Amino acid sequence: MSAARDDLKGRVVLVTGGGKGVGRGISECFLEAGATVVICGRGRPETLPAAGGREAVFVEANVVDQAAIEALMDGIARQHGRLDVLVNNAGGTPFVLAAEASPRYHESIVRLNLLAPLWLSVRAHALMQAQAEGGVIVNIGTVGAYDARPGSATYAAAKAGVLSLTRSLAVEWAPKVRVVSVSPGLVMTEQAHQHYGDDAGIAAVSKTVPLQRMAQPRDIGAACVFLAGAGAGYVSGTDLLVHGGGERPSFLDAATVNKT
Numbered sequence: 453m454s455a456a457r458d459d460l461k462g463r464v465v466l467v468t469g470g471g472k473g474v475g476r477g478i479s480e481c482f483l484e485a486g487a488t489v490v491i492c493g494r495g496r497p498e499t500l501p502a503a504g505g506r507e508a509v510f511v512e513a514n515v516v517d518q519a520a521i522e523a524l525m526d527g528i529a530r531q532h533g534r535l536d537v538l539v540n541n542a543g544g545t546p547f548v549l550a551a552e553a554s555p556r557y558h559e560s561i562v563r564l565n566l567l568a569p570l571w572l573s574v575r576a577h578a579l580m581q582a583q584a585e586g587g588v589i590v591n592i593g594t595v596g597a598y599d600a601r602p603g604s605a606t607y608a609a610a611k612a613g614v615l616s617l618t619r620s621l622a623v624e625w626a627p628k629v630r631v632v633s634v635s636p637g638l639v640m641t642e643q644a645h646q647h648y649g650d651d652a653g654i655a656a657v658s659k660t661v662p663l664q665r666m667a668q669p670r671d672i673g674a675a676c677v678f679l680a681g682a683g684a685g686y687v688s689g690t691d692l693l694v695h696g697g698g699e700r701p702s703f704l705d706a707a708t709v710n711k712t
Contacts, residue, residue, distance in 0.1 A: 476667020622689030637695025662697030
């Protein structure tokens with residue numbers, strides 16, 4: 453992190469959905485690294501992410517609206533003169549069984565979690581290619597892209613698309629723009645109770661993680677800062693799993709022999 457602070461000092465970073473949850477942790481880590489951080493969302497958070505005596509800059513923008521994306525990027529170019537790092541963090545889904553959701557719902561989930569990162573990346577790429585230093589795009593994925601995720605099937609499929617997009621864009625836009633992804637596992641955010649239940653549910657779920665806890669948003673932020681810095685200068689087109697060791701295989705508990 454100390455090396456990344458030198459690399460990123462004075463750089464301009466856009467974190468979509470950077471005012472809450474995982475996005476807030478990402479924003480705080482980049483602020484600590486000395487970057488100028490711009491966050492966007494449909495509504496201004498009650499408090500802005502802050503660290504190192506500085507606050508993030510908020511811009512109201514709905515990332516599923518292409519006109520809003522154009523205005524956002526034009527504003528960053530006009531006000532800051534550059535964009536060094538884009539973190540495509542905005543996204544998410546409620547728990548909905550696939551057969552019980554409407555076509556409109558499925559389309560909205562794909563638009564938010566796959567098409568919006570694509571549109572933002574294309575626009576960021578145009579700015580970064582014009583800079584001598586190029587830039588870095590960090591896509592936030594999920595471990596759900598690798599496994600079955602009943603109740604969030606469309607979201608997981610969209611995020612799997614993001615991982616594929618990461619690999620393809622890394623080839624198309626090299627060498628000036630690096631494209632990487634970070635896939636979190638279970639994260640303790642302000643919405644964790646909606647996904648895992650009460651405190652007892654949170655504790656029980658945490659025990660399924662080898663490191664015996666959920667990630668904190670800043671765990672994801674630290675990974676993003678590393679990938680955006682010069683220390684990861686030869687890292688592109690790949691996904692970093694930040695999941696505390698993954699999930700304990702269920703067969704270990706079901707088996708009657710070879711207990712661990």
